[in-house]
Amino acid sequence: MLSCKQITEKSSAYVDGELSLGQRLQYRLHLMMCHHCRTFINNFNAVAVMLRRAHKAKSHDVEVKRLCQHISSLPRD
Amino acid sequence: MSIDTAKEAALLPALKQQDEQSFNQLVGMYYGAMIGLARSMVGDAIADEVVQEAWVSVYRALPRFEGRSSLKTWILRITANEARTRLRKESRTIAVEGLSPGGDGVLTGRFADDGHWTIPPSTWHEDSPDTLLTSTEMRDCIELTMGRLPELQQAVFVLKDLEDYGFEEICNILQISASNARVLLHRARISLFGKIEHFQDSGEC
Numbered sequence: 001m002l003s004c005k006q007i008t009e010k011s012s013a014y015v016d017g018e019l020s021l022g023q024r025l026q027y028r029l030h031l032m033m034c035h036h037c038r039t040f041i042n043n044f045n046a047v048a049v050m051l052r053r054a055h056k057a058k059s060h061d062v063e064v065k066r067l068c069q070h071i072s073s074l075p076r077d
Numbered sequence: 078m079s080i081d082t083a084k085e086a087a088l089l090p091a092l093k094q095q096d097e098q099s100f101n102q103l104v105g106m107y108y109g110a111m112i113g114l115a116r117s118m119v120g121d122a123i124a125d126e127v128v129q130e131a132w133v134s135v136y137r138a139l140p141r142f143e144g145r146s147s148l149k150t151w152i153l154r155i156t157a158n159e160a161r162t163r164l165r166k167e168s169r170t171i172a173v174e175g176l177s178p179g180g181d182g183v184l185t186g187r188f189a190d191d192g193h194w195t196i197p198p199s200t201w202h203e204d205s206p207d208t209l210l211t212s213t214e215m216r217d218c219i220e221l222t223m224g225r226l227p228e229l230q231q232a233v234f235v236l237k238d239l240e241d242y243g244f245e246e247i248c249n250i251l252q253i254s255a256s257n258a259r260v261l262l263h264r265a266r267i268s269l270f271g272k273i274e275h276f277q278d279s280g281e282c
């Protein structure tokens with residue numbers, strides 16, 4: 001039986017799909033029975049989703065343009 | 078074939094001739110990933126310079142690109158190398174942290190001896206990631222926390238969770254072992270989790 005502490009320690013392995021089938025079932029069983037750990041894993045998952053949204057929303061148009069100008073000013077081989 | 082792979086394949090012949098337009102297109106495609114990686118390794122202040130130097134290296138090396146990895150992986154690896162070179166010049170190094178036990182940092186002290194929660198996770202006010210991110214303070218706080226993570230933790234997090242790389246490619250780009258990559262990623266995620274939870278509970282960073 002996994003403890004709540006172990007649930008947090010194995011959370012990355014769980015969300016990355018790296019647990020064996022048996023471990024995965026044990027993990028799911030704990031989540032079914034423990035609402036604290038369900039809250040934990042939901043929040044843990046939300047972190048990556050949030051940061052990814054923020055990351056993708058950034059525009060780099062200005063920097064890209066500047067960089068292209070710099071590169072085109074370089075001497076050709 | 079992913080969209081990026083298809084685009085890369087279409088651009089490659091012209092790129093190898095150092096065609097400027099194709100190269101500008103390439104910069105547009107991968108600048109975001111490169112600056113994210115560079116910031117994670119050298120910090121905001123010199124990340125721009127590192128990316129610029131990396132693009133110059135990419136431009137010069139393109140005619141010799143052999144296609145053993147995807148172009149994007151190759152470019153990110155050059156970026157990581159450029160970042161390391163830069164750190165060496167400034168006598169800073171990136172340490173792969175020792176894999177000490179109990180590295181789950183922010184969660185230490187939240188469990189009883191039997192492994193049950195003593196300070197259980199709080200339910201976040203908003204459960205959708207979209208609404209969570211609407212506050213500027215929250216976004217600033219996350220950026221700040223990201224910036225304070227040890228360099229390789231940030232780098233692995235950026236590559237895995239923001240750029241969708243698999244562990245094999247991450248190890249190739251950063252030249253670390255897969256087991257290190259996994260530990261670093263978990264620590265980064267747990268630290269970010271802890272910070273967001275703290276922000277949710279207290280409204281402060």
Ligand SMILES: [Zn+2]
Binds near residue numbers: 003004007030034
């Ligand atoms: Zn539990």
